[in-house]
Every structure is written in structure tokens, then in C-alpha cells.
Amino acid sequence: MATSLSISPSEPLLALLHRSFPSAFPPSTTNAETSEAPSTLTLPSNSVIQGSNTIISHLSPKIFPEVAYTDIENAEITQWLTLSARVVSPSEDANKVADLLKTLNAHLSSRTTLLGVKPSVADLALYSRIAPTVARWTPEQRTGKDGYHHIVRFIDFVQNAPLFGLKLTEAEKVAVDVDNVIFVPKAVDPKEEKDKRKKATAAADGEGKKVAEAGKGKKGKTKEGTSEAKEATKDAAASANPTGPKREKKEKAPKPPKAPAKEAALSPSLIDLRVGHILKAINHPNADSLYVSTIACGDPPGKDGTSEHEGQTVRTVCSGLNGLIPLSEMQNRKVVVVCNLKPVTMRGVKSSAMVLAASPRPVEGEADDGHKGPVELVTPPAEAKAGERVFFEGWKGEPEGQLNPKKKVWETLQPGFTTTEEREVGFDGAAVAAQLAGDREGSSAAAAP
Template identity: 35%
Template structure:
């Protein structure tokens, strides 16, 4: 096999060398892979694998999948069909969308990745996959700043884990190791003492050395501030300012619901799929046209090929999240998202079903949270991302949001005609 045009492809370097080392798969020619810049989606698509029989395979992801399949390395491609689909989808997203986003708006792209890995170690499931290697390859030449370690700790953690797993393979061409300083500076908690209506700030730090020697903190604010670090000085000033504000305004009780997401911001409506066809460039995706009672039907891209036939989707009424920011999926802009739930084992996917008698354009809302949705959700505020982890089906197969606070209040998704439900999946995450 000959692999050409791969000078910027870290992913194929890792995959091909892993395959050669572990299973002795013969690959005649591997051109250098090291890159000075992150690869573009055009470069990812231009990668070509030429085989001895004259046939070729194009595209980084397709080549990586082929090599792993040929070598029997299915552990990196998913243990179940559902996991395999999700791994390929994430791999494509990282190699194209994420790669371009890092070039155009690095801070936002890294922030979104940080949110993605806030509750997961690996991209899919509990083991290393091709998707993790893809993200590693995209970030390989991204310069990390020391100041970012507390802003995007989940990205740092994931990258550090994957780079050490790859380095443990002891590949023929060793990759550079990025050293992360994971030590958190020791800062003594600030204490605000209230005396006779006046606030005094007792905030001082003791270095490890002084703590060991049993040194005593100075009692006056001025002495403390003189020896405090920059962060402590800022904390002292902020506390004093807050204390001063307390004198001029009455204290306002903090609502227990203040940190809860505003469910009324989601624009969820009923629609009918009037057309469905396979995505021309993605074997796991459908391209649907959905009538939502608007002047024109919306184009929606969904990863439902594995679970439902085209005939099962056509003319079907669905529940649709309409105010996400449009996003391109393999070259086609998706203007909304069809809501569905997945069973805990990942084997079953069911679409949310509207109440009987629903009409296109009917508005859905969470019980007790009827309001005016935003025209388009601001991705930076992460409204949907804060709601989605607690949006599941209950034991009666109803779509419900359960508040993450102590009350655990259940809010059913409904329209004026009734409740939105699924056929048989209980406890399934809705997305």
C-alpha cells in the first residue's frame, strides 16, 4: 500500500504506525506526517491510500477506518454498531468542523471542547477510540497557553491522557510530548467577618514553607495585603467593595432557582418530515425537509440511518428544536434538530412523538415554563448544553426535564394538545 499526500496528517501517522507495530500489516510507503499547522478539511479529503491492486481510498477518516479494519483493530472503532456510528461522526466533526473552528475562533472552539469533556473521559464510551485520536491530531499543533489550564482544564486533561496513551505504544516516529503543569497554587480561603455592621476582610496566604515553620499571619488588613499575592489582593478589594455595597442596599435573598437554566428559551415545535434522502457524503446521515408551519420547509441533517429507514421517516410527525445555530454537517447546513432518545445500551433510538392531533408549527413547552423562546440560542451561553443532560424519558416514556437542584422537580414537555412521548425507551437521554 502507498499512502500519499499525508504530510500534515498526524492521525494517519498514529494509526498506520500502530497497525504496523501491533499486527505487522504491510504498508509499503509512508510519507512524512509531521505538520507545522493544523490540517484543513480539504487536506483531510485529499489524503489517498493506493493499494497494490490499483484501487485507492480517499480521505483521512476512510483510510484510518480501512487500515484498522484490515488489521482487526476494531477496539478503536467501537464495540457496538451504535458506538461505531458515533465514533465515525465525532471523528469527522473533529477533523473538519473543529479544525476550522480553531482557526477562526480558537477561544470559542476550545471552550466548546471543554464543555464536551466536562462529563466524559473519552469521546465515546469508556475506552480509547479513533475519535480521540482524531481530536489529538487536530490539537497536536495547537499552542496551549499556561493561563488556559484553569479555563479549559477538561481539554488539557483529555489531550494529556491521549498523548500518554499514544506514547505508550512506542511508535516508530515518536511524537513530541507537551508538558502540562497541573499543580494548583495553594491559596488559603478568604474569611469575611461581620462585626457591628462593619465587614473586615481576613485574607492571607501562608506559603508551604511558612506553614511548616508555624509562622503567624499578621492581624491587620494592610499587613496582609502587603504580603499577599496578586490574586489575594484582588480578592481583598472585591470583598471590601461588596461590603461597601451591602451598606447602601438591602440584602436580596438568593433564589434557589437562580442557577437553573431557563427552559422557556428553547423553541421546540411540531413538524412533518416531507422529504428524506441519504446524505451524499456521509453514510450515517439523512437529509430531511421538515414542514414546521413556516413559509418554507427546513433542511435538517440527522444521524438516523442505522436506526430507521427512509420510508419510516417520510411523512412522520416529529418534535424539533428550532433555534439552535445552523451548523454544516458534511457540507450541508442543518437548520434544526429532530429530538430523539437513545436506550442506555445504545441499541435503540426512538423519535419523540407529538401528542395526538398535533399540527405543523404547534409549540411545545416544559410544564410550568411557558414563555417566549429566543430567536436563536447564543452558542456562548450554552442554554441547550445546560438543559440537555437532564432531559430524559421517564418510566411512563414521557419526555421530561428534571431540575438538578435539591427539589428534583419534573417538568414534562408538552403542547396544548398533550404530552410528548416515545414508544418504549425509559430513562433515555434526549438529544
């Protein structure tokens, strides 16, 4: 006997999954005639499984066949399936539902998915069950000071991310206005937290330090007396032997000045190019042409210019791509990032890196205006991980910690960045040499009488 499934009209979750992952369901899947009839999965052994949570747990390996879960993660999936059912249960107390939503929101504040980064059927169940509720929330409930910011972000992520592969029409999706953010929670800065802890420790040690200094004063007085006695003894010895030989002091040879640090040869390897993972991007609150992206670049926790977002060390990056690239294309994607430029504040937001994008070269005679478009983001290989180094073949060397703005390394090398006919990024050293030659000629002409 083949496996068969009957889906109850009262359980839209299974209907959504059947539409999105038809190959994960038995070929003989049917719809139950009445909503009162429960969903049932009949196995070849004639054993029957009822209830959407149990059924989708059974189908999970076919829905996400490439994802492996530990025993602990499987237990978490079961817990979240139960919680998502409780949130929408008519018999659940309203106060308990509010507590469950707060728990869920706090959990998602440091995670992309319920398990952290792995997709699971628990994410799909939670989305299907609470999306209608989120759709009815007011702007204050969504993004107010006490709103469920992280639940809204999660809903928008699940319904749009290819990671989950849900088959939804635009009309079925929850409308999320990324511009309508009433309250923006401050990201936790590891450096600030470290400084606070240092100050607290210093304040707690204040009294002990005073006691130590008092003892130090007494000890110093004793040393002073001892020193005076030694000097007196030395003077007496000198008087007793006035004709003793005197040692001549040798003049010390002056130390040779330190050789200046050898300046690194001009090369694109000086630029710290890395794979970055945009976790989210929003419109800049004070500039229509800018996006503000939260990007994981493989930095260690606590590094200057970084903060923490959803359990990852990230950089805040402003980019002038608003109006050139849709905001939807700036979400949850890999990009190439310049990571050793000096941080700059752009209209009130500190930017600690730069996203690379490409546009066609201007036709001869036209002004070089890269903001005319079209513009495309530079995309690394799909298997590349955030933080991996990006380099040009044939150009060896290590990137500098931070490029000196006065030396204009980036400005000098940037004209050499180009694309091939195969739409791959390359570096043209001749273009840089030509620009440098042109600059020298211009300087000579300007200096001529």
C-alpha cells in the first residue's frame, strides 16, 4: 500500500507546503471533504499519522533534504511547532499569547531563522500560522518602541527568501513597508559594552586604590632616608681617598636614525577586498540616494567599526545605490566589499566599508556619471563565505590595515577596476599607469610659467 495524505481545509499550512514542495508529498495527496475532518497521513504499514505538526515533521527530510539537524535541533523544531500552534489557538489565553510573542521576538533578535541560520519546517509553520495576525498589526505593533520588530523582519524574510522556496503570490504576502519604522533599536556595540565594564571595575576598585597609595607613601619615605644614608657614606669615602683615580666617561656614539619604512609598491593587493553577506538593508533616514546595509564581513567580535546583529559581527555600510538597485535586491545576498577604507560619517550614519558595483563605461565625449545606470552589484561565487579574501590573479601582496586617505591609494587604483566580456571583474594596470602619467603631465603644465 502506498503512502497517502488527506489535507483538511482547516489547515492552510499543509496546503501551502503541498503547493511549494509537491515532490515532498505523496502522489496520492487529496483534500478532505469537510473542514471537520483532520489531516491524515497513511503509511504503507497502514499506520495513520494525524495533526499538521506530526505530518510536517515526517515530511521534513523531503522538504529540506540537504539540511542535517542534530538531536538538539530536532527537539527545538518540535518545541517551535508546538509554540506556533499555541499562538493561534482560540483556546489560548490572550495574556499567554502576548508572552509567547515577546519570547519569540526576543529569540529572533539574534537569529535569522528559528534555529539560527538553518531553515526548518518550524520556520514555515510559524510563518503560515502568524502571517495573518502580523498583517493586521498596526505600525506601532510592528515597529514601535515595544513592537515586534524581529517577528516582522522574520515574516518578510521567510516569504521572500529563496532559502525557503515558498510559492506565494504578491497578494498572499504580508505587506511590509521598510520605510515606516517608528523606533529603531540601538545595536549593541561590543566596544562600548567593554568600556562600560572597565569603568565599573575602576569605580569598584577606587577605595582599594586609595589605601594602596597611602601605604606607598610611607614606603617611599623609608626609601628616601636610605638613599640619603648611602649618599653620605659615598661622600665620606671620597674624602678619605682624595687622590684616588678618576674614571673618564666615554662619550656614547649617536644612534643612527631609523630607516624610513619601505613603502609598499602600488598594487590592488593593498585593498582589502572581501566577500560580504548583506543581512539587511534599509533606506538611509537622512539621504534619498543612500542605503544603509548591515553586512557580515568575517570580522572578529569587538573589532573597531563593527557591532553585533543577530549573533554576528557586522559593519554598517552606506552606499549610494538608492534609485539604481532595488532595495529588495540588497537583502540577504553576497557582495564584494572594500574593508580597509577609513570610516566616514555619511549624513549622520557612520559607514565602515564600501560595496562594489559596476556600470558601463561612458561613451567617448560623455561625462563619466556612474549614477546614470544601469548599475549591478559585484557578485562573488555562490559558495563563497563572508570574510573570504578576494584578489586579482597575478597581483601578489597583503592588504594594508587601513588605507591612508592622504596617499589616495583607492582613488589611484580604482580606474583599473574593470569588467571583461564574460562579465567578470578584472584589474587593468595600464589604465592606472595612463592616469598617473596624465596627472604628472597636468601637474607639469600647471607649474609652467
